Amino acid sequence: MPSAARHPAEAGGQASVLGNLSPMALLVAKFGGSSVADADRIKRVAERVVESRRDGNDVVVVVSAMGDTTDELLDLAEQVSPLPPARELDMLLTAGERISMALLAMAITTLGAEARSFTGSQAGVITDSAHGKARIIDVTPGRIRAALDEGAIAIVAGFQGVSQDTKDITTLGRGGSDTTAVALAAALNADACEIYTDVDGVFSADPRIVPDARHIDRISYEEMLEMAACGAKVLMLRCVEYARRYTVPVHVRSSFSSKPGTWVTEIPEAQLVEQAIIRGVAHDLSEAKVTVVGCPDKPGVAAAVFRAVADADVNLDMIVQVGSVAGSGRTDISFTAPKADGRTALTALAKVQAEIGFERTLYDDHIGKLSLIGAGMKSHPGVSARFFGSLADAGINVEIISTSEIRISVVVRDTDLPSAVRAVHGAFELGDPDGGGVVYAGTGR
Amino acid sequence: MPSAARHPAEAGGQASVLGNLSPMALLVAKFGGSSVADADRIKRVAERVVESRRDGNDVVVVVSAMGDTTDELLDLAEQVSPLPPARELDMLLTAGERISMALLAMAITTLGAEARSFTGSQAGVITDSAHGKARIIDVTPGRIRAALDEGAIAIVAGFQGVSQDTKDITTLGRGGSDTTAVALAAALNADACEIYTDVDGVFSADPRIVPDARHIDRISYEEMLEMAACGAKVLMLRCVEYARRYTVPVHVRSSFSSKPGTWVTEIPEAQLVEQAIIRGVAHDLSEAKVTVVGCPDKPGVAAAVFRAVADADVNLDMIVQVGSVAGSGRTDISFTAPKADGRTALTALAKVQAEIGFERTLYDDHIGKLSLIGAGMKSHPGVSARFFGSLADAGINVEIISTSEIRISVVVRDTDLPSAVRAVHGAFELGDPDGGGVVYAGTGR
Numbered sequence: 001m002p003s004a005a006r007h008p009a010e011a012g013g014q015a016s017v018l019g020n021l022s023p024m025a026l027l028v029a030k031f032g033g034s035s036v037a038d039a040d041r042i043k044r045v046a047e048r049v050v051e052s053r054r055d056g057n058d059v060v061v062v063v064s065a066m067g068d069t070t071d072e073l074l075d076l077a078e079q080v081s082p083l084p085p086a087r088e089l090d091m092l093l094t095a096g097e098r099i100s101m102a103l104l105a106m107a108i109t110t111l112g113a114e115a116r117s118f119t120g121s122q123a124g125v126i127t128d129s130a131h132g133k134a135r136i137i138d139v140t141p142g143r144i145r146a147a148l149d150e151g152a153i154a155i156v157a158g159f160q161g162v163s164q165d166t167k168d169i170t171t172l173g174r175g176g177s178d179t180t181a182v183a184l185a186a187a188l189n190a191d192a193c194e195i196y197t198d199v200d201g202v203f204s205a206d207p208r209i210v211p212d213a214r215h216i217d218r219i220s221y222e223e224m225l226e227m228a229a230c231g232a233k234v235l236m237l238r239c240v241e242y243a244r245r246y247t248v249p250v251h252v253r254s255s256f257s258s259k260p261g262t263w264v265t266e267i268p269e270a271q272l273v274e275q276a277i278i279r280g281v282a283h284d285l286s287e288a289k290v291t292v293v294g295c296p297d298k299p300g301v302a303a304a305v306f307r308a309v310a311d312a313d314v315n316l317d318m319i320v321q322v323g324s325v326a327g328s329g330r331t332d333i334s335f336t337a338p339k340a341d342g343r344t345a346l347t348a349l350a351k352v353q354a355e356i357g358f359e360r361t362l363y364d365d366h367i368g369k370l371s372l373i374g375a376g377m378k379s380h381p382g383v384s385a386r387f388f389g390s391l392a393d394a395g396i397n398v399e400i401i402s403t404s405e406i407r408i409s410v411v412v413r414d415t416d417l418p419s420a421v422r423a424v425h426g427a428f429e430l431g432d433p434d435g436g437g438v439v440y441a442g443t444g445r
Numbered sequence: 446m447p448s449a450a451r452h453p454a455e456a457g458g459q460a461s462v463l464g465n466l467s468p469m470a471l472l473v474a475k476f477g478g479s480s481v482a483d484a485d486r487i488k489r490v491a492e493r494v495v496e497s498r499r500d501g502n503d504v505v506v507v508v509s510a511m512g513d514t515t516d517e518l519l520d521l522a523e524q525v526s527p528l529p530p531a532r533e534l535d536m537l538l539t540a541g542e543r544i545s546m547a548l549l550a551m552a553i554t555t556l557g558a559e560a561r562s563f564t565g566s567q568a569g570v571i572t573d574s575a576h577g578k579a580r581i582i583d584v585t586p587g588r589i590r591a592a593l594d595e596g597a598i599a600i601v602a603g604f605q606g607v608s609q610d611t612k613d614i615t616t617l618g619r620g621g622s623d624t625t626a627v628a629l630a631a632a633l634n635a636d637a638c639e640i641y642t643d644v645d646g647v648f649s650a651d652p653r654i655v656p657d658a659r660h661i662d663r664i665s666y667e668e669m670l671e672m673a674a675c676g677a678k679v680l681m682l683r684c685v686e687y688a689r690r691y692t693v694p695v696h697v698r699s700s701f702s703s704k705p706g707t708w709v710t711e712i713p714e715a716q717l718v719e720q721a722i723i724r725g726v727a728h729d730l731s732e733a734k735v736t737v738v739g740c741p742d743k744p745g746v747a748a749a750v751f752r753a754v755a756d757a758d759v760n761l762d763m764i765v766q767v768g769s770v771a772g773s774g775r776t777d778i779s780f781t782a783p784k785a786d787g788r789t790a791l792t793a794l795a796k797v798q799a800e801i802g803f804e805r806t807l808y809d810d811h812i813g814k815l816s817l818i819g820a821g822m823k824s825h826p827g828v829s830a831r832f833f834g835s836l837a838d839a840g841i842n843v844e845i846i847s848t849s850e851i852r853i854s855v856v857v858r859d860t861d862l863p864s865a866v867r868a869v870h871g872a873f874e875l876g877d878p879d880g881g882g883v884v885y886a887g888t889g890r
Contacts, residue, residue, distance in 0.1 A: 039524035046525075073544065079484035080491075081551040088554070091562050092547035095540040099518065102537035106526040109533070117536050122612070143612075167567070167588075 025191040026148070027052065030062040030158060030181035034198050035255040036100045037067030045196075045255065046107035049153060053113050058148045060188065062158045062181040063104055065096025086131035090160075090171045094120070097157035097177075105155045114152040118143060120160035120169075124187075125180060127161035127170045134161055134170035136179065136242075139187035156184060175236025182239050186246035193248050195235065196255035201262030202227065202234055204280035204430040209418050212431035216279060217260070220267040223279045223375055226407040230371035231284025240264065267375070278374035278383070278428045283421050285414055287317060287336040289367050289399070290345055294359030297331040304356050305333055305349070312348035314341040318369070318402045318411060330359075334400065336411060339365050367399065368417030371409040372424055378405040390427035396420045470636040471593070472497065475507040475603060475626035479643050480700040481545045482512030490641075490700065491552035494598060498558050503593045505633065507603045507626040508549055510541025531576035535605075535616045539565070542602035542622075550600045559597040563588060565605035565614075569632075570625060572606035572615045579606055579615035581624065581687075584632035601629060620681025627684050631691035638693050640680065641700035646707030647672065647679055649725035649875040654863050657876035661724060662705070665712040668724045668820050671852045675816035676729025685709065712820070723819035723828070723873045728866050730859055732762060732781040734812050734844070735790055739804030742776040749801050750778055750794070757793035759786040763814070763847045763856060775804070779845065781856060784810050812844065813862030816854040817869055823850040835872035841865045 029049065036042050045061075053059050073092050077084045084092075101117040108115035124140035147154040158177025161170050172179055178195055185193035202224070203213040219227070221244035228237040234252055243250050243264060253261025290309075295301045302321060309316060317336040337345050342363060349361050377383040387408050391398060396419065400411040412420050425431060474494065481487050490506075498504050518537050522529045529537075546562040553560035569585035592599040603622025606615050617624055623640055630638035647669070648658040664672070666689035673682040679697055688695045688709060698706025735754075740746045747766060754761060759782050767777040782790050787808060794806050822828040832853050836843060841864065845856040857865050870876060 039521060042525055076484060076544070076548055077551055080487055080548050081555040083555075084551040085554045088547045088550040088560075088562055091550070092544060095543040095547075098540040098543065099521070099537060102533045102540075103521055103525050105533040105536070106522055106529040109530045110526040110528075115533075117533055119614075169564075 024056050024058070026058045026060075026188060027192055027194060028060045028062060028181050028185040028188065028190045029194040029196060030177055031064070031196045031255055032177065032198075033064040033067050033070070033100075035196055036063055036104065039103070042066075042100070042103050043107050046104060046111055048255075049104075050108055050111045050113045053153055060144060060148070060154045060156060060184055060190070061104065062156045062177055062184065063097060063100045064158050064177040065093075066100045066103075069096040069099065087168055090131045090169050093171055094157065094160045094169050097159055101155045101157050105153075108153055108155075114150070115155055116147045116152045117155040117157070118147075119157050120180065121162035123154075123156045123184065125156075125161035125183065126164050127172070129163040129165050129168065129170065131168070131170055133173035134163070136161060136172065136183050137164055139183050141184060141187050144184070144188065156180065175238055178236050178239035179242055182242045182246070182248050182250065185248045186242070190248070192251050193243065194251045194253060195239075196253060197234060198254065198256065199234060200254045200257065200259055201252045202232065202264075202280070205421055205425045206283065209283070209421050210281070210425045210431065213280075213425070214431055216262050218263045218265060218267070219279055220375055221264060222406055223373055224264045226371065226373045226404065227280065227282050230282035230373065230407065230409060231286070231369065232280075232282045234262075235264070277376040278372065278430065280373055280430060281421050281425045281428075282371045282373060283417055284369040284371075285417065286338055286340075287367065287369055288339045288342050288363060288365035289334055289336050289411065290342070290349070291332055291334040291362040291364070292349060292358050293332050293362060294330045295333055296357050297329050301331075301356060301358075302333055304352065305358075306335070308348045308352045308356075309335070309337070309345050312341075312344050314338075314345045314348070318400045318409060320400045336367065336369065336400065366414045367411050368414040368420075369409055369411050370417060370420050370424065371407055372428070373407045375406045377408070384408055386427055387424060390423045391420060394419055394423035396423070469501050469503070471503040471505075471633060472637055472639060473505045473507060473626050473630040473633065473635045474639040474641060475622055476509070476641045476700055477622065477643070478509040478512050478515070478545075480641055481508055481549065484548070487511075487545070487548050488552050491549060491556055493700075494549075495553055495556045495558045498598055505589060505593070505599045505601060505629055505635070506549065507601045507622055507629065508542060508545045509603050509622040510538075511545045511548075514541040514544065532613055535576045535614050538616055539602065539605040539614050542604055546600045546602050550598075553598055553600075559595070560600055561592045561597045562600040562602070563592075564602050565625065566607035568599075568601045568629065570601075570606035570628065571609050572617065574608040574610050574613065574615065576613070576615055578618035579608070581606060581617070581628050582609055584628050586629060586632050589629070589633065601625065620683050623681055623684035624687055627687045627691070627693050627695065630693045631687070635693070637696055638688065639696045639698065640684075641698060642679060643699065643701065644679060645699045645702065645704050646697045647677065647709075647725070650866055650870045651728065654728070654866050655726070655870045655876065658725075658870070659876055661707050663708045663710060663712070664724055665820055666709060667851055668818055669709045671816065671818045671849065672725065672727050675727035675818065675852065675854060676731070676814065677725075677727045679707075680709070722821040723817065723875065725818055725875060726866050726870045726873075727816045727818060728862055729814040729816075730862065731783055731785075732812065732814055733784045733787050733808060733810035734779055734781050734856065735787070735794070736777055736779040736807040736809070737794060737803050738777050738807060739775045740778055741802050742774050746776075746801060746803075747778055749797065750803075751780070753793045753797045753801075754780070754782070754790050757786075757789050759783075759790045759793070763845045763854065765845045781812065781814065781845065811859045812856050813859040813865075814854055814856050815862060815865050815869065816852055817873070818852045820851045822853070829853055831872055832869060835868045836865060839864055839868035841868070 031045050105115040105117040126138040127134035144154045158180040163170050182193050202216045205213040207213040224240045228235050228240050250264040314337050319335045322332040396416045398410045402409050476490050550560040550562040571583040572579035589599045603625040608615050627638050647661045650658040652658045669685045673680050673685050695709040762781045764780045841861045843855045847854050
C-alpha cells in the first residue's frame with residue numbers, strides 16, 4: 001500500500017487538479033496527439049504545464065505525435081514499400097514524437113520556464129526487440145531525474161524506446177504513450193500519472209449511447225482493466241496493467257478543461273465489498289464471431305481449434321461450445337475475436353480443417369459485446385439476476401455469455417447493442433446523479 | 446599519398462561512375478534534399494544504390510531531409526517560439542533526416558537488398574555541444590561497419606550528431622550532410638565519397654551566366670576550397686576542408702543522370718606547376734560592403750574596427766584601407782561581409798564609434814565579387830595582367846582587390862558582375878571545349 005502522498009485522491013475525497021495535489025509533488029502528465037495537434041494547442045499545453053511547475057511541482061510530460069503525423073508517415077511508408085521492414089517503420093514513426101516534444105519544449109521555454117526534451121532512448125525506456133509492439137523491460141530515467149533536479153520540465157517522447165539487445169529504436173504499439181507515462185511514473189516514484197485526453201474521464205456508459213451516463217470519480221485498477229478490455233477506449237489495457245503492477249495512481253482527464261477526471265487507484269478490498277459498487281457498462285463493436293461447425297465431439301478437438309487460431313497470433317475473447325446434437329457425435333464451437341483478425345483466423349482454421357475434421361466455418365461480424373463491471377458483484381449474486389432480467393425485459397437475445405468475478409459480458413446482435421446498454425444501465429440506476437457510484441446491496445435497492 | 450585504390454580518378458583518367466570504380470569498393474554516397482524530395486525520388490535513389498551494391502560495392506548512404514521538410518519544421522518552431530532554444534531546434538530538425546533515411550531503407554529492402562538506417566548518434570558522429578553549428582570531433586562507425594560486414598547497405602542521417610559532453614542531439618549547420626558523408630568516408634577509409642546534387646559537377650563558371658562554361662573533370666582540394674569560399678555553391682567549404690585534411694576523394698555528380706561529375710582529389714604539386722591550370726571563375730552576390738569613414742589615421746585603429754566586428758561573430762572577407770587624405774589625419778576602411786550579417790556589423794560598429802572616433806559608416810549591398818581560381822597562377826605572373834586587362838577592356842571598375850597564391854578576387858558593381866564574369870572567362874579561354882582544363886603558360890597561349 002503506497003503512502004498517502006502517492007494517493008492524493010484518497011486524502012481529500014475530491015479528485016485534485018494538476019498542480020493542486022500538494023506542494024512539490026512529482027507528476028508525470030501525458031498529452032495525446034489531439035492535445036498537441038497544432039502550434040496553438042501545443043502552446044496551451046505549455047501554459048498548463050508551466051502553471052503546474054510554478055505551483056511547485058516537478059513535472060515530466062510525455063507526448064504523442066501531433067494529430068495526423070503518424071498517419072502521414074505511414075502513408076509515406078506505403079508509397080515506398082508495400083511491406084516496410086518493422087525496424088525501419090519504427091525509425092520512421094518515432095520522428096513524430098521527436099517533432100512534438102521539441103516544439104513543446106520550445107513553447108515552454110518561451111513562457112520563461114526551463115524545459116528539456118528526451119527521446120525514449122534518452123529517457124531510459126529500455127524494451128525488448130519486438131519492433132512495432134515492443135514491451136518495456138526496464139526504465140532508467142537518470143537523465144530525466146537530472147533535468148528535474150536542475151529545475152527543468154522534462155519532456156519525453158511517448159510510444160518509443162530502445163532495444164536492450166540491438167540498441168535499435170523500437171515502438172510500443174497501440175496505447176504506447178500512455179504506457180510510457182505510467183512506466184516513467186513508476187520508475188520515478190511519481191505522486192501521480194495524469195493522462196490528458198479528449199474526454200472528462202471514465203463514464204458509467206458511453207454518453208453517446210446513454211445520455212445520463214455518470215462521470216466516475218474513482219475506479220479500482222481491476223475494474224478499469226475490465227472496462228478497457230471490454231471496449232472502453234479511454235485507457236489502453238496495457239497501461240492499466242502496468243499501473244496496477246506498480247501501484248501508480250492514474251488520473252484520466254480532459255486537456256480542454258480543468259475539471260477533475262477519473263482516478264484509477266488501488267481501492268481496499270474491504271471498502272469494495274462493503275459498498276458493492278457497480279461501476280458501469282462497457283460495449284464493444286470491434287469483434288466478430290467465428291463458429292466452427294460440426295467438430296468431432298471428442299477430447300482435444302476444442303484445444304486443437306484454439307491452438308490453430310492462437311498460433312496465428314489472433315486473440316480469442318469469448319468462447320462457447322454448443323453441446324452435441326444427440327447421436328450426431330458432432331458439436332459447434334464459437335468464439336469472438338477482433339474483426340481486424342477475421343481473415344487471419346479463418347485462414348488458420350482452413351489449414352487445419354482436414355486434420356481436425358470439422359465441417360465448415362461461419363463468420364458473423366454483426367455482433368456487439370456488452371459488459372457490466374463492478375468489484376461489488378462478486379459477493380452479491382443478485383447482480384446477474386437483475387442483469388439478465390433487464391435484457392430479457394428489453395427483448396434482447398443473448399448469444400454468448402462470459403463472466404469474471406467483477407464482470408458479466410454478453411454477445412448480442414449489433415443492432416440490439418444500444419438498447420441493451422441503456423436497459424442494463426437503467427436497471428442498475430447507474431445514471432443516478434446523487435450516487436457516488438451506485439450502491440447496490442443484495443436483491444433490491 | 447593514398448593508394449591507387451583510393452584515387453580511382455587517377456587510374457583511368459576518365460572519372461568513374463558509382464558502382465564502376467573497382468570490384469568491392471567501399472563507397473559513401475550522399476543524396477541531398479531534392480534527391481529525396483518525394484516517394485518517387487526516394488525509390489529512384491534506392492534503385493541507384495542497389496545497383497551499386499549488386500556491382501559488388503559496400504555502400505553507405507548519407508541522406509538529407511526530404512525537400513522542404515526542414516523549412517516546414519522551422520516554420521512550426523516559429524509558430525510556438527520567436528527564439529527557440531538551440532538544443533530543442535536541433536531535436537526538432539533532426540526528425541527530418543530520420544524520416545528520409547527510414548523511407549530510403551524501406552525502399553531498398555523492397556528491391557530485395559538489405560538496408561539499415563542509423564541516426565547520427567548511432568552512426569558514431571560525435572560532435573562538440575555547439576547546437577546548430579556543431580563540429581565533428583570524432584567518428585566511431587562501429588555499427589556502420591557491422592552492418593556492411595553483414596552485407597547490408599547502411600543509411601545514415603546527415604547533418605546530425607551527438608554531443609560528446611552532454612549526449613544531446615546536435616546539428617552540424619549548413620552543408621552538414623556533405624560533411625557527414627566526408628567524415629564517414631574518412632573514418633571508414635572509403636574509396637570515394639560521392640556527393641549527389643542537382644548539377645553535373647563543378648563548372649568553369651556559372652552556366653547561367655556563361656553559356657559555354659566548361660565542366661571540370663578534376664580539381665584539387667585547394668582550388669575547390671577557393672571556389673567554395675568564393676561563391677561556388679556546389680560544395681560547402683567545410684566539407685572540402687574535411688576532405689582535404691583526410692585526403693578523401695570526393696566525386697560531385699548529378700543524381701538525375703549517370704554522367705561523370707567532378708572529382709575533387711589531391712593533385713601532385715609538380716603536375717599543377719607544369720600545367721599551370723586556371724580552373725574557373727566563381728562569383729558571389731551574397732556580400733555587402735561596409736565603409737568606416739574618417740577613422741583617425743593612427744596605429745591600432747584598423748585593428749579596433751575589425752575586432753569590434755569579429756566579436757559580433759561576423760566573418761570579414763575582403764578588406765581595403767584607403768590612404769589618408771593629405772593633412773587630414775583621417776582614413777577610410779572598407780570591408781565586405783555577408784549581407785545577412787549587415788545589421789549585426791553596423792550595430793557592433795555603432796557601439797565603438799565614440800571610442801574609436803570615426804565619423805560614420807556606409808553600407809552598400811549592391812556589390813558583386815568575382816574570383817579567378819587556379820593552382821597554376823602562383824608561378825605565372827602573366828595571369829594577373831591578363832585578368833585586370835580583360836576587366837579594363839570591358840570597362841568595369843574594380844573597387845577592392847584581394848589575392849591568394851591560387852586566386853585573384855575583385856569587388857565590382859553587382860550590375861557589372863555578369864559581364865565581368867564573361868570577360869574574364871573569355872580572356873582565359875575557359876570555355877574551350879577541347880581543353881582538359883585550359884593550359885595557360887606564361888604570357889601567351
